[in-house]
Amino acid sequence: MKIKELVEPLRVVKRFVVYTAIAGMGAAGLNLTRPVLLGNIFEGFVKGDSYGSVMLLIILFALSWCATWGLSLLLGYLSTKVKERILARLRTAVLSHLMRLPYAQSEQLPTGKIQAYITSDLPLWSNLYGMILVQIVHSAAQLIGAVVTLLNVNSKLMIILVPFLAISAVIPLIFSRSMIRIHRFAQDAISDTLEKSQCIIHGCRDIISLNIEKWCLKRCTEAFIKSENAEIKRSMAQGTVQVIGAFAENAAYIVVLLIGGWSVFKDSMSVGHLVSFLATIQLIFFPSRNAGDLASAIQSSLAAANRVQEFLSLKPMNEKYTLRTHIEIKNLSYTYPNERKKALDSISCEINQGYFVVILGESGSGKSTLLKIIAGLYEPTEGEMITTGPNIGLPSAVWQDPFLLNASVFDNLALGRDVSERQMKDMAQKLNLDRLIAEMPNQYDTFLLENGRNLSGGQRQRIAIIRSLISSKKCIVIDEPTAGLDMENARKVWDAILDMNKDVTRIVTTHQLDKTHEYADLILVLQEGKLIEYGPPQELLRMNGFFKKLMKR
Structure with missing residues (x-):
């Protein structure tokens, strides 16, 4: 030294x-x-x-x-x-x-x-x-x-x-x-x-x-x-x-x-x-x-x-990642360290501001990997992701296994931001969490154990979604937002995502389909790391391909 x-x-x-x-x-x-x-x-x-x-x-x-x-x-x-x-x-x-x-x-x-x-x-x-x-x-x-x-x-x-x-x-x-x-x-x-x-x-x-x-x-x-x-x-x-x-x-x-x-x-x-x-x-x-x-x-x-x-001495990222309103992905590939097989292989697509984008695919198809690249966590090993237009900063992200702090419910939702309790209550009601919080000993001041161990997996997921939806970000990425949720709560989550301002870009991954996806502006279907279908849902339904088979199923 x-x-x-x-x-x-x-x-x-x-x-x-x-x-x-x-x-x-x-x-x-x-x-x-x-x-x-x-x-x-x-x-x-x-x-x-x-x-x-x-x-x-x-x-x-x-x-x-x-x-x-x-x-x-x-x-x-x-x-x-x-x-x-x-x-x-x-x-x-x-x-x-x-x-x-x-x-x-x-x-x-x-x-x-x-x-x-x-x-x-x-x-x-x-x-x-x-x-x-x-x-x-x-x-x-x-x-x-x-x-x-x-x-x-x-x-x-x-x-x-x-x-x-x-x-x-x-x-x-x-x-x-x-x-x-x-x-x-x-x-x-x-x-x-x-x-x-x-x-x-x-x-x-x-x-x-x-x-x-x-x-x-x-x-x-x-x-x-x-x-x-x-x-x-x-x-x-x-x-x-x-x-x-x-x-x-x-x-x-x-x-x-x-x-x-x-x-x-x-x-x-x-x-x-x-x-x-x-x-x-x-x-x-x-x-x-x-x-x-x-x-x-x-x-x-x-x-x-x-x-x-x-x-x-490990080299940090060259510059802090920021996102712009228009995303263009060109021949993007990603290979995990010490792996030979590509997790993503030659992906190309475009996403405009305000789009509701749904990335579909079975487990292991590369959905989460693509989402992490869009969120700025991974850098492509091949190809590039070009963002143009006004700078909208970092996207807000919700992952499959969200992390909650050993702090109050309010702190876990606000995360140091200037957020009113009224705003929280409205969003909690939309996602069917208002009754749960009302029954807690100190309601929004109730202390959560590390990683929310005193909550169920679905409750942790919805708290993470709420804090993302009230973040005032212009881009939100959510990985499997309804995983582990029953039909009623899954519907409320999709409704909350759809009800957001139309200038907010929403990119979600899922392997579960319902009628919500007909409202998407763009569907990306991944299979074994490759983009096999890409376009608006109405266009994909006319193609009689993988997406249509999933919708029929």
Whole structure:
């Protein structure tokens, strides 16, 4: 990952970063005062200094702790502020990028991986700008201060510490590449675990109905074992680095005790200086001791950042899709990724503003694929779709399995638009939903579960159709609007579509026919991805072809 990409998020919190750095250096300075004060206190007791002078040193020692605790709280606040503000921006960037990708590409991405970015990878990445940044500043300031202090106390002992410090600091650097790979493997395993778990959570009904619980649990167990092995590998690698660092620190203590104790015994070093030196060793080894944990945290953050950057590097759509009043489709073909057979093959037709267009065909004939191209979700792999005339913006779309938010009925219908409740009630009455909403505990303020799980499939479908019909869009595309509806509600849906303003282009797909289709301006009949009939219904009826056979049936 490039340095520029790592530093970029800090631009939005520059002020807080400066405050954090100052507070971190202040905390490091306070830490360095205590070993010196502790050494002077011992020296005062040994020499028999006055009670008042020793008490003053003890009070200063206590005040140093109090000031450190206060700075620690301030550092916690500042670092959390920086991390959470950057985390919010990174999450927004990932979700925004997901919506700017070509839909054919984004729908191929595993949902577990996207969730892992949001819930796991981005918090790890943003840690770089929170406590990790604080620890880096704090450790650097403390290391410099401790080296200066120890050189003033006893330069010979300080030189003896250098090899131990080098071992403690260099080991994490040597293993850094391996640790990044280990962290990457562990995070991929977490992503796979989320993906497999989601299959059971969202598909619980079908899994129970098909009696495949053991098979699904086996798939999940394999993912859990993979995650377990990855975590064990990560834990053992981190533990090994920590043990090496702890060995170097304790070896340094023993050597200083031996040499320093002998110096005290020979009167070439005072007890106070030895105490100060031993207390400062803890501070000078804190950065190197912390280097293992810090390196592990940095490597984990970098591995997460690399994963997210790979996703963010996916090329978005060249320009935002918009529709115009006249649509001309020329020799359009579409092949799904990793497929050989064309889902659509050489489709050509024209659609004018205000047309009521019905796309007919059996399941798998390519109806939904063509609708997704018209809606701007897919781009043709061959041929083109040319739109001319005044710009009417994005079409409003309703798909076979519409998604409802875990929000109120009103919010699901309005979707943030300025829509009156009266307008909603009129449309709900047209689609036979007014009685259902009236019987809800809080009517339009009733909270729907995620994806409308407290509604039937037909009720979800009609709510999605209502929010599309009141969207004030000049083009509406609806995929199988009456799928799963009884005859009465299906008739109401068709009536609502027909009653729309005549300047609104309505394009619907269906494999169910009734007399409504005689009111269509244009019929497109698809079979195995090919357009076999195309024209007004009256013209197709005279052709005595597929459409006429369907109408007779």
